[in-house]
Amino acid sequence: xxxxxxxxxxxxxxxxxxxxxxxxxAPAAPPQxxxxxxxxxxxxxxxxxxxxxxFDVAGFDVNDDEAAFFRAVLxxxxxGQFGGTDESRAEIMQQFGIRDxxxxxxxxxxxxxxxxxxxxxxxxxTQQEMNxxxxxxxxxxxxxxxxxxxxxxxxxxxxxxxxxxxxINAAIVGGQNHEDLLKGAGIDNARWQRxxxxxxxxxxxxxxxxxxxxYGNAFQxxxxxxxxxxxxxxxxxxxxxxxxxxxxxxxxxxYYGFMYEQAYAAKQxxxxxxxxxxxxxxxxxxxxxxxxxxxxxxxxxxxxxxTYEEIHKRVEAEFAAKYPGVKADVDIQF
Amino acid sequence: MSAAQQRWSAFLGQIEQRHAQxxxxxxxxxxxxxxxxxxxxxxHLMGVKSRLQDLEQSIESTWHAKVDDxxxxxxxxxxxxxxxxxxxxxxxxxxxxEREESEIxxxxxxxxxxxxxxxxxxxxxxxAATGEWRAMRAAMRALNAYRPPAPLAAVKAYERAQIAxxxxxxxxxxxxxxxxxxxxxxxEIGSRMEQWYVTSAEFEPAWVQAGRPRExx
Numbered sequence: 001x002x003x004x005x006x007x008x009x010x011x012x013x014x015x016x017x018x019x020x021x022x023x024x025x026a027p028a029a030p031p032q033x034x035x036x037x038x039x040x041x042x043x044x045x046x047x048x049x050x051x052x053x054x055f056d057v058a059g060f061d062v063n064d065d066e067a068a069f070f071r072a073v074l075x076x077x078x079x080g081q082f083g084g085t086d087e088s089r090a091e092i093m094q095q096f097g098i099r100d101x102x103x104x105x106x107x108x109x110x111x112x113x114x115x116x117x118x119x120x121x122x123x124x125x126t127q128q129e130m131n132x133x134x135x136x137x138x139x140x141x142x143x144x145x146x147x148x149x150x151x152x153x154x155x156x157x158x159x160x161x162x163x164x165x166x167x168i169n170a171a172i173v174g175g176q177n178h179e180d181l182l183k184g185a186g187i188d189n190a191r192w193q194r195x196x197x198x199x200x201x202x203x204x205x206x207x208x209x210x211x212x213x214x215y216g217n218a219f220q221x222x223x224x225x226x227x228x229x230x231x232x233x234x235x236x237x238x239x240x241x242x243x244x245x246x247x248x249x250x251x252x253x254x255y256y257g258f259m260y261e262q263a264y265a266a267k268q269x270x271x272x273x274x275x276x277x278x279x280x281x282x283x284x285x286x287x288x289x290x291x292x293x294x295x296x297x298x299x300x301x302x303x304x305x306x307t308y309e310e311i312h313k314r315v316e317a318e319f320a321a322k323y324p325g326v327k328a329d330v331d332i333q334f
Numbered sequence: 335m336s337a338a339q340q341r342w343s344a345f346l347g348q349i350e351q352r353h354a355q356x357x358x359x360x361x362x363x364x365x366x367x368x369x370x371x372x373x374x375x376x377x378h379l380m381g382v383k384s385r386l387q388d389l390e391q392s393i394e395s396t397w398h399a400k401v402d403d404x405x406x407x408x409x410x411x412x413x414x415x416x417x418x419x420x421x422x423x424x425x426x427x428x429x430x431x432e433r434e435e436s437e438i439x440x441x442x443x444x445x446x447x448x449x450x451x452x453x454x455x456x457x458x459x460x461x462a463a464t465g466e467w468r469a470m471r472a473a474m475r476a477l478n479a480y481r482p483p484a485p486l487a488a489v490k491a492y493e494r495a496q497i498a499x500x501x502x503x504x505x506x507x508x509x510x511x512x513x514x515x516x517x518x519x520x521x522e523i524g525s526r527m528e529q530w531y532v533t534s535a536e537f538e539p540a541w542v543q544a545g546r547p548r549e550x551x
Contacts, residue, residue: 079482081533194513201513205522207529269381271373328385329352334345334396334404 058107059096062115069111070132072096076104082136127302134298135241141213148210153202160187160195162211166218168192174224174284223288231288234295243299244292252308255293256315258286264323338404342418345396346425353389353429356382357436364440372444372453379437386433393422427475431468438464451510459507466499486540493527493535493549500526520551527551 060069072092075084084092098104115125148154154162168181182192203211220231230246237244248255258279265275276286301308335343360382367375397419405415442461445454460467473495477488500523508514515522531548535541 080537083537085537086539197511197513201511205525207526266377266380267384269378271377272380327388329389329392332345332348332352332389332392334341334400 054106055110055113056103056106057110057114058098058103060107060111062111063118066115066128067132068096069115070129073108073129074133074136076108082133082140121303123303123305127300130302131241131299134238138238138241141210144208144210145214148206148208153206153211154214157195157198158191160192160199162199162214163218163221165195165199166215167222170219170222170284171224174282220288220291223284225282225284225288227285227288227292230292234292237299238295244296246292248293248296250289250293252293252311253315255289256312257319258289260315260319262286264319264326267326268323336405336408336410338401338408338410339414339418341404342401342421345401346393346422349389349393350425350429353386353432356385356389357432361436361440364443367444368447375440375444379440383433383437386429390426390429390433393426397422427471431471435464435468455507455510458510459503462506463499463502466495466502470495470499483539486538486544489535489538489541490547490549493530496527496530497523497549497551523551 060072062069074082075088075092078084092098093104096107098107112122112125115128116122119125119128156162157165164185168185171181172178179189182189187195199211199215203215206212217235220228220235223231225231227249230249233244233246250258258276258281261275261279262272265272273283276283281289297308360379363378364375369375401418401422402415405418410418438457438460441453441457445457448454470492473488473492477484477492480488501519504514504519504522505516508516531546535546541547
């Protein structure tokens with residue numbers, strides 16, 4: 001499943017939980033017969049009894065603490081490392097006064113409706129939820145990094161720290177002479193080989209990706225490519241869970257075009273790096289640009305996924321026309 | 335055999351045959367490749383991989399786009415349709431394994447000729463661990479095939495298969511990569527397994543209820 005599909009899923013998830021009210025209800029005093037902590041919803045004096053049960057935010061107050069609701073959605077709706085467990089679901093249900101799964105569906109719908117009123121659209125709610133999840137992931141990664149550091153995972157190897165190792169590797173990939181770089185850093189080749197072997201071995205053992213992430217950050221911090229500043233800005237924004245402050249240096253049409261140039265080169269057994277070169281980019285430029293554009297996408301796709309999808313489909317069709325006949329085996333049909 | 339089943343089997347047969355043909359051509363190309371620069375071979379392999387993946391993916395995409403409707407129009411039972419779908423999925427999984435193994439064989443042959451640790455370490459270790467790797471992938475697919483929660487036996491089978499793979503892989507890899515602590519294999523395997531214990535096994539109720547029974551390393 002691609003990122004587009006995931007984003008679509010999130011948007012539709014938020015939208016489908018409730019039939020969005022055309023006119024969001026204005027605040028009013030909560031009716032006496034509403035459950036404790038229910039939000040303020042105007043109810044006609046003559047409203048049928050069943051209408052009264054169609055809105056209930058339970059113990060959540062998303063206007064003041066939306067994170068508690070987003071966390072509950074994550075735990076109630078998903079499994080796995082970043083999802084919930086039977087224990088965490090039971091705790092949430094007890095804490096927020098959720099009776100059962102059926103009640104949870106109502107509570108979820110109601111809280112999304114309140115959030116849609118707060119933010120003006122379900123798309124914006126989706127984006128806020130995605131941003132919250134990004135922040136959670138970032139916090140998790142920072143904890144993993146601290147744990148790895150405490151275990152000595154970032155200790156220098158033969159005097160070569162991760163940042164220095166990454167910076168030299170970045171310079172090598174950037175086209176500088178390997179031997180000159182080592183000479184300039186006062187490192188003999190045997191020592192460099194031993195240090196590289198140990199750093200590679202540490203990364204292979206570190207399946208939490210703490211070292212890999214730190215390496216990637218250090219690699220891009222040392223980047224001298226034309227999009228180096230953009231990559232550094234994306235890393236800073238991700239660490240702070242905020243939007244970027246720089247405007248994208250290329251349009252999305254151009255960016256998807258760069259992607260498809262490489263993909264079609266690979267499909268034809270050609271060098272994707274040469275394909276990048278044909279559009280004026282080095283591999284370092286592409287890495288830095290992808291880091292930046294990828295982060296911009298994640299921070300905006302929730303609210304504008306339709307726009308991204310339209311651009312992507314348009315560029316995809318353009319490249320299919322540009323490279324006809326690349327798809328092989330079309331003779332095999334059911 | 336119904337007409338739909340015949341067409342489906344014929345389609346799968348064509349996919350399988352073409353996949354084998356493309357792999358064989360690629361392996362011939364790899365065997366004949368003697369240039370010092372591995373980049374052109376690497377690009378060739380990328381192209382082959384893309385083509386083989388397209389073939390594999392065409393199985394399920396064709397099923398959803400056309401085949402299921404044809405079975406339904408014939409009045410096939412849900413059981414029959416599920417069996418036909420699994421016939422395709424089983425083939426796709428096997429072709430997936432064979433694609434990966436084919437690439438490793440080509441690169442391992444290059445590694446043996448070159449005696450370059452940077453090229454050799456992974457591919458020769460992976461080639462040596464092919465049996466364990468296949469068993470591990472089969473165990474993973476078997477586990478994923480369960481609608482949660484999975485039984486403890488399936489979780490344990492995948493755990494054991496992963497450990498066996500890492501043991502076989504690292505035992506060879508350390509010959510080319512001295513940084514791997516072969517005298518402390520439990521540490522090396524354990525560090526690679528830890529993430530699975532924390533991020534996957536921990537969310538299998540049968541595993542937790544059984545007291546998280548980790549295999550000795």
